[in-house]
Amino acid sequence: NAGVTQTPKFQVLKTGQSMTLQCAQDMNHNSMYWYRQDPGMGLRLIYYSASEGTTDKGEVPNGYNVSRLNKREFSLRLESAAPSQTSVYFCASTRDSRSYNEQFFGPGTRLTVL
């Protein structure tokens, strides 16, 4: 039982390049989330998927797109990376977003945009 896994762990991009961050969970959770954490800041929600087939914007969605590929996988895409997107990205999942369940987090992807 790996929990929430994220790939890659580290990535360096040049401004304008695109990339997709991958996330998968093996806990049969319905809801999945993408957060970013900047130095001295808390985690801010980018996008979330309450259930397979649905996605919604969070607090900071600009510059990102997401895909809920199936119940297990939720990817985050940067179409044209900018230095302001340099951050640590965390994927999380929870059993059901409609009830009070804690979110389980992956180990993070550290992204640098030059």
Add this chain to the structure above:
Amino acid sequence: DQQVKQNSPSLSVQEGRISILNCDYTNSMFDYFLWYKKYPAEGPTFLISISSIKDKNEDGRFTVFLNKSAKHLSLHIVPSQPGDSAVYFCAATLQGGSEKLVFGKGTKLTVNP
């Protein structure tokens, strides 16, 4: 506008003593609160939570207190251990579930042997 505030960026305590981490919130609609612990290069892990209908919740060495009138919660760790050294995030959610957690900026706790 920061809805969840952790005003102390860092806290240092001696092993065996009590650690008290504080969190204030501004949105009176928040009705569920969580604490997460984060080690370097790892994702946050859930520690303890409390519903707004309670004023205290305990789990072993960890106790969370909620003062709704003051919009304040605190996490007590007794006794503190060096392995507790981490960044602690307070988070809150609105009625309807955990789809949108609002996090504070975190407090870095250092427990000295």
